[in-house]
Amino acid sequence: MPTVPNRISQKVTHFTESVIREMTRLAFQHEAINLAQGFPNFPAPEEIKKAACQAIQDDINQYAITWGAPGFRRAISDKYREMYDWEIDPERELTVACGSTECMISSILALVNPGDQVLVFEPFYENYGPDAIIAGASPVYISLDANRDWTFDFQELEQKIQDAQSGGGIRALILNTPNNPTGKVFSLEELGKLSELAQAYDFYVITDEIYEHIVYDDHKHYPIALFPGMKDRTITISGLSKTFSVTGWRIGYIIAPEDLTDGIRKIHDFLTVGAAAPLQEAGVKAMQTRGQYYEKLASEYRQRRDYLVDVLQDIGFKVWIPAGAYYIMVEISPLTDLDDVQFVDQLIKNYGVAAVPGSSFYHRPELGRRFIRFAFCKTQEVLREAAERLQRLRD
């Protein structure tokens, strides 16, 4: 009789369940306010919800074309032309998939061979580790330095790229800007230098830009695909989840050169066949949104950010003020000798607020032991209630 561990593939034994989603379950169990997982608790835009209901009533209820409903792909292409002056062929360079989550794994599976090395900035959104393992890739980590405002050392990066050459070289860089969990928005200069390295050492960039519209103060989001020489070696991922507060809809899309798109579409087709057809119709409405909606989205998130940053600083955490996305990384050492996991456990059970232990964003858990991450994609009332509960940490 085989033992249980032998019944699952080796791959699966190399990663754990998502810590973020585990925190959500714990929060639910202990009736804690969930500042762990990044989903808004406020309603999605009325017009987009109406469009989804209408599409179901109109009986757009069968499979869409596997790589995306034509109208949705055209609407995405129109948005990028107007917003970024970026010409995308909706027939050949766009694939719709089930959230950016599927976009990322389909792209990695389409591009990366088992044994290939991929660069990943660390701390990283926790899906990227398992994604790389599932594809059989070897991640090479580049640290974003908390002590230097999440910047990184280009010399160290280039050295790692050169070291990787004996093993066949770097195949791709996984980028995420605006960044989860750090709130970093990669600067024009950083992206320019990364583009130069990608061309000099001939690797691809897979960029997760799901928070493209959630950027604060003077920071600006730049798609790396638009840097000179980069369109042909960049896979850009975004989606509806964060911009339109519909994380449960699972609608994302991938912009890539035609040959890569061909590969990605094949993987996507056999993984999931397609994203929800009526929700892609609603996606047309979403993509037709312009100007003011995005400004309001960012400015409302800025107010939530400022509020929670003040609360956390007041309590005594060391806080990194995010330049984008909707998370705040804090250092817990000024408040406790507990590690990140023990501290979050206590926060949930004794204070009724859930956060994410920092170690889940690092390949070596010890690197993240002094950090935890709070999400602030919640209404002011919920944030106020969470603040009241957290104030008790000062007692």
Ligand code: PLP
């Ligand atoms: N990428 C990043 C960086 C995220 O933070 C998240 C969600 O938290 C996702 C992707 C998931 O996006 P989607 O809902 O489109 O799958």
